[in-house]
Amino acid sequence: MRSEMKTNSLRRNTVLVGIQWGDEGKAKIIDHLAESADIVVRFQGGNNAGHTIVVGQEKTVLHLIPSGILHTNTVNVVGNGVVFDMSVFLEEKTKLEARQVDVSPKRLKVSELCHVIFPLHQLLDRARESAKSKIGTTGRGIGPTYGDKSMRLGLRLGDLNRPETAKARFLANYHEKLLQLKELGQTEVPPADEMWAQCLETFQKIKPHLVDTSRFLNDESKAGKQVLFEGAQGTLLDIDYGTYPYVTSSNTSAGFASCGTGLGPSQLHYVLGLTKAYTTRVGSGPFPTECLESDAEVGQWIAKKGNEFGSTTGRARRVGWLDLVALRRACEVNGVQGLALSKLDILSELKSIKICTAYELDGKRSQNFPNFDLERVKCVYEEIEGWPNFHGTQKENELPKAVLQFIKRIEDYTGVPVAMISTGQKRDEMIVRV
Numbered sequence: 001m002r003s004e005m006k007t008n009s010l011r012r013n014t015v016l017v018g019i020q021w022g023d024e025g026k027a028k029i030i031d032h033l034a035e036s037a038d039i040v041v042r043f044q045g046g047n048n049a050g051h052t053i054v055v056g057q058e059k060t061v062l063h064l065i066p067s068g069i070l071h072t073n074t075v076n077v078v079g080n081g082v083v084f085d086m087s088v089f090l091e092e093k094t095k096l097e098a099r100q101v102d103v104s105p106k107r108l109k110v111s112e113l114c115h116v117i118f119p120l121h122q123l124l125d126r127a128r129e130s131a132k133s134k135i136g137t138t139g140r141g142i143g144p145t146y147g148d149k150s151m152r153l154g155l156r157l158g159d160l161n162r163p164e165t166a167k168a169r170f171l172a173n174y175h176e177k178l179l180q181l182k183e184l185g186q187t188e189v190p191p192a193d194e195m196w197a198q199c200l201e202t203f204q205k206i207k208p209h210l211v212d213t214s215r216f217l218n219d220e221s222k223a224g225k226q227v228l229f230e231g232a233q234g235t236l237l238d239i240d241y242g243t244y245p246y247v248t249s250s251n252t253s254a255g256f257a258s259c260g261t262g263l264g265p266s267q268l269h270y271v272l273g274l275t276k277a278y279t280t281r282v283g284s285g286p287f288p289t290e291c292l293e294s295d296a297e298v299g300q301w302i303a304k305k306g307n308e309f310g311s312t313t314g315r316a317r318r319v320g321w322l323d324l325v326a327l328r329r330a331c332e333v334n335g336v337q338g339l340a341l342s343k344l345d346i347l348s349e350l351k352s353i354k355i356c357t358a359y360e361l362d363g364k365r366s367q368n369f370p371n372f373d374l375e376r377v378k379c380v381y382e383e384i385e386g387w388p389n390f391h392g393t394q395k396e397n398e399l400p401k402a403v404l405q406f407i408k409r410i411e412d413y414t415g416v417p418v419a420m421i422s423t424g425q426k427r428d429e430m431i432v433r434v
């Protein structure tokens with residue numbers, strides 16, 4: 001099994017996905033793998049993501065630009081499955097430019113098929129949140145933009161190159177959204193002409209980055225280049241397989257890496273699933289292993305030590321124990337071939353650590369993740385001994401015995417080998433088991 005990872009590091013296209021509720025530490029793994037990749041591509045989500053990379057003393061938070069950008073050997077691509085906020089892209093670009101990172105169109109490409117997030121989408125997202133739904137979204141307009149895409153009301157970046165027809169469609173959509181916004185009590189909406197003019201002006205700066213990214217990726221792939229797919233969010237937030245309706249509005253799982261880039265499924269060679277050694281969730285929705293009541297204190301301790309605050313919205317993340325029932329389901333849905341573990345070091349110095357190995361629902365015990373009634377399940381836990389600190393180590397033989405037992409338990413339960421272990425936030429704090 002390990003040899004798959006080896007082939008991968010030599011020259012295979014890897015898909016990295018988060019297999020919890022997001023915030024698993026994907027950017028650090030992408031940054032690590034990008035060293036030997038040629039292209040890093042985002043395939044879904046938008047600037048609801050918050051991807052943090054730490055190199056030396058410097059911390060970089062990216063929301064939209066792929067996390068391979070700090071490696072000069074890579075071309076970074078925003079694939080068609082991503083919903084695109086033009087202003088956020090330009091802000092990120094400017095920040096990177098200020099640090100002498102090359103973000104020229106030569107190494108930063110955007111699909112002309114990305115759907116555009118307009119201010120209307122953000123207003124609607126926020127108005128819905130305050131008026132009714134309370135999903136706890138990031139307020140970035142993600143749901144309304146994907147909604148418009150499915151309803152065939154959206155505009156793609158390439159449509160802005162045809163301003164006459166695009167404007168007519170924009171106006172039709174504007175008036176429809178205006179009614180919805182009024183209904184939700186949001187009356188302060190900038191005039192349509194102002195919004196449109198602003199959009200076209202901003203677009204001029206995006207234009208040089210636009211390409212047919214599917215064409216680009218296929219050509220490069222045929223030429224033997226290695227592609228790394230960067231997932232955003234996590235499987236439990238997937239629109240189909242997540243905890244609906246408390247999910248994001250895209251398919252976050254590995255299968256979508258193909259749809260969201262235009263590289264066929266046969267080009268996805270290796271799926272790496274990333275999980276923390278515990279679980280976090282931002283926003284509302286069921287969370288079986290959440291540390292509440294007698295575990296509330298230890299939950300707060302983990303949250304503080306693990307700095308569990310959202311890098312997009314700054315919200316405090318809810319914290320819970322590792323959930324193997326959910327994890328195995330996520331491994332299946334994604335076809336995970338190797339696991340990456342993060343934040344094991346955060347749990348060090350706890351006396352004991354809990355792992356959820358089954359759910360009980362209406363008196364019945366099961367290891368299958370249910371599609372409904374997740375808010376009613378009771379967790380069955382195994383408790384294992386804690387471990388001493390090993391922060392930053394790069395050698396597997398320096399890992400405490402209890403950590404190796406914990407890893408073995410995850411491998412046995414999921415049937416998937418652990419291929420990478422992150423031991424800290426920094427780039428080189430990592431053990432690769434190949």
Ligand code: IMO
Nearest residue numbers: 022023048049050136137138232233248282283
């Ligand atoms: P990364 O890529 C954690 C959550 C929101 C909310 C739900 C829907 O950093 O792991 P949305 O704005 O997408 O409509 O919100 O999804 N959410 C995330 N949680 N990490 C993320 O991204 C997230 N992106 C969205 O908190 O519960």
Ligand code: MG
Nearest residue numbers: 023049050311
């Ligand atoms: Mg996040």
